[in-house]
Amino acid sequence: MPHDHEHPHSLLPPEPALRVKALETILTQKRLVDPAALDEIIDIYETKIGPRNGAHVVAKAWMDPDFKAALLADATAVVSELGYYGRQGEHMVAVENTDDVHNMVVCTLCSCYPWPLLGIPPTWYKSDAYRARSVREPRKVLADFGVELPVDTAVRVWDSTAEVRYLVIPQRPAGTDGMDEAALMALITRDSMIGTGLAIAP
Amino acid sequence: MSRVHDMGGRFGDGAVVPEPESDPVFHEDWHARALALVLSTGAWGQWNIDISRHARECLAPQDYAAMSYYEKWLAGAAALCVDNGIVTRDELASGQGDGTSDLAPKALKPENVASMLAAGGPADRPSDVTVRFKVGQAVQTRKIAANQMVDGGHTRLPTYAAGAKGRIVMIHGTHILPDSSAHRLGEGSEPVYAVAIPASELWAQPEHPKDEVILDLWQSYLDVAQ
Incomplete structure (x- = not known):
């Protein structure tokens, strides 16, 4: 008979993969979970929702000043029109990097992230090191990514403490005039839209 | 007072290890x-x-x-x-x-x-709470980052940002208050603001005089700056 003071997770097998399997089995036996629904969730986040959605939005912002102005004014409405509304992206704000300001996004309290635009966050975004350090020493964290900012550029770190999710619009690199949307999208990395990277120079 | 998840500003965690975008979405x-x-x-x-x-x-x-x-x-x-x-x-x-x-x-x-x-699950709700602050206004955060209704309860004011002075940069509308909602005490919707706080207000050794941290904070976490 398990003791009440034990945290429920400690009743499951110690090895994480077996722990997940055990809970899925119990919930499936109780008809609370349909394993085929889990397969569907995984497929969507592996193949349909990821950082190419965000790159599409940024490329359009680079190409069309009216689109960018609308995105900066009401990102939720603009990305919804492109089909990028959804779970963990219900309240979107876009912030633009300039020569004067570099924006960077973190969630110090958990791992909030704009899923419909960037997908499931990478491991480093969810790490204690990123959560702990980004707000205090963003430039040293940027150095971990090989990024060094001009000395006069201010850093604005956005700590995602509410249900608002932030998309960084990286600076458009020089030498990209006349490129089409697909070519521009190839320059827009996931990290550049979190603010831990810059767009790739062609 | 604080809980283990509230780690913003903590020392000792080591390097952030980047990973290529081409890595699998799920590593296991x-x-x-x-x-x-x-x-x-x-x-x-x-x-x-x-x-x-x-x-x-x-x-x-x-x-x-x-x-x-x-x-x-x-x-x-x-x-x-x-x-x-x-x-x-x-x-x-x-x-x-x-x-x-x-x-x-x-x-x-x-x-x-x-x-x-x-x-999705949008968090914006109508609210009777009057919007108290305007963009540009100087505010300060609660001195103690804690749930006011439940001891040790949920809150979204990080400890590192407690008692700090900043300014309103955005008004996000009125959203569910997590301090209430997490404990089944009702949605308690109220205005949420993006508040910019200078790094010098938060850290003993800020990296740069122009740097800021911006947090999304509920109206009840804030007061006019003294």
């Missing part, structure tokens, strides 16, 4: 399974995102520190299942589910997954 099959399993429990309608976050935050500090991301998710879900009478401790210990749950009709079906993810 069980990571994918854990994410999907936890998301699917939301379909039962027995708790909200604030309750879920608080369940993870209530893990023992030594467990929270030792667990990987998806282990924390799983541990939070196991706690919620037990606390809400959906799964018993004996079922967890035996690894066998005992009979069909009353909530079985609410189980997420494969054909409903895409629409469930697309619908």
